[in-house]
Amino acid sequence: QDGLDYLIVGSGLFGAVFAHEMTKRGKKCLVLEKREAVGGNIRCEERDGINVHVYGAHIFHTNNKEVWQYVNQFADFNQYVNSPVANFRGELYNLPFNMNTFHAMWGVTTPAEAAAKIAAQRAEIEGEPRNLEEQAISLVGRDIYEKLIQGYTEKQWGRKCTELPAFIIKRLPVRYTYDNNYFNALYQGIPIGGYNKIIAGLLEGIEVRTGVDYNASRGEYEGVARKVVYTGALDEYFAYQLGRLEYRGLKFETERLEQENHQGVAVMNYTAAEVPYTRIIEHKHFEFGTQPVTYVTREYPQEWKPGEEAYYPVNDERNQQLYEKYAELAAKEDKLILGGRLAMYKYYDMDKVIETALSAVKREAAEE
């Protein structure tokens, strides 16, 4: 293992893209992965012919043509378009908020009628919104707030909307067209054959050691490579010497159901406060599956405790300042490259992760 160019910690999208590109350029790479399987959070598990997104539902979407062409090298993408449905006590509404939503809510049929309804309800809030509730009402009015935002947001944050700061919601896009396409992206889809196919293509011919936690086996890998590319949590890299970064957790409850079609859509949001989960994902619909059985996953937002899977960074002031201090320590290590959602302590969509990995490769190439 000596004489490596890059020791890459983490086989998620960032690590896998970096390893692939550098190997292509003739560099010697070794990937370490602490889980038993590669792929990080885009990993799927195949059950009864259905790809189950085990770390949360993943829909690829991007405006970046280079990134789109990049992923298409490893898999073709299907025509899946994300069009989630919100379920409020049995009333169904299309998302994102659009003419279908407004028609179901108020019976309006024209954009002008819908706009007038929203404008009248927005006027309820006078002056600067003092909390998230007032902010949301000032943007879309009370009906949409109470049926589609309030309960969902309170479950996500574990706090009342009246106790959450207004800035959490800056914009609430409203469309006056009958368009249920959730993402405003030029390119969108699910890889045919699943995300594992992309990871397998990226890591083909590259040595990966799974079940190896780099931070727990530093001694063994000291000095083996010219540089270390680290995609794990930054506080963990520094043995939490300045304190711990915080995250929001998620719990997934997956169930096999003896029916062909459970909810008729891949993503159904449950927006009432009394339903404990925020969403039910029916995985087969990402790939237009026709199997006789189906798999559904209920998603429960959770407090996060150290040692649990870290899903969303909490980018508040305390955590952001702590992260900056760790980043200063990291900047002093000239053989260390950081990348990916954990090391950067940032929520990144997949396309951004690929974009930043390709940029890191270009920076490395420019240094030589």
Ligand code: FAD
């Ligand atoms: P990861 O996938 O987390 O990979 C990091 C890897 O490093 C992991 O495999 C980990 O085990 C390993 N590792 C960490 N520490 C060590 C160590 N010490 N030693 C060895 N290995 C280590 N993006 C979209 O574009 N569309 C979506 O619909 C979407 N949905 C999402 C839903 C959820 C619930 C979440 C949480 C994210 C979603 N994302 C989505 C974002 C997407 O998951 C990320 O952009 C992407 O997976 C990040 O890749 P990564 O390589 O940065 O991190």
